[in-house]
Amino acid sequence: MRIQYPRPEEAPPAKPCFNCGDLASAMWSGRQDVYVCGECAVAILPKLIADAVPTKGDGGTQTFRDHLTEIHAGYWYAVACRLSGTICELQKWIDNQSSE
Ligand SMILES: [Zn+2]
Numbered sequence: 859m860r861i862q863y864p865r866p867e868e869a870p871p872a873k874p875c876f877n878c879g880d881l882a883s884a885m886w887s888g889r890q891d892v893y894v895c896g897e898c899a900v901a902i903l904p905k906l907i908a909d910a911v912p913t914k915g916d917g918g919t920q921t922f923r924d925h926l927t928e929i930h931a932g933y934w935y936a937v938a939c940r941l942s943g944t945i946c947e948l949q950k951w952i953d954n955q956s957s958e
Contacts, residue, residue, distance in 0.1 A: 873885065874893060875894050876892055876894055877895075878895060878897070880898075882895050883899075884896075907929060
């Protein structure tokens, strides 16, 4: 029997990626909702970050290194949140299966 994993409740609605128009796999809410697919998240978002971070008078070299440390921490924090959410959803699904 193949296990059908549940779709996370907080999964983004089916919307197109802001960059390529393919189906987005994630959404970020700010003043506007931004939808992005996995491919563009990897290919485009790091470039957007590099363009957006403010630099100091050193041409940006040290500033970019400083931001990279912060970006790494934020990335791994988000990964942990995503994995813990997935684990919670799987546990709910397993609990529902065993109670039926
Ligand atoms: Zn895309």
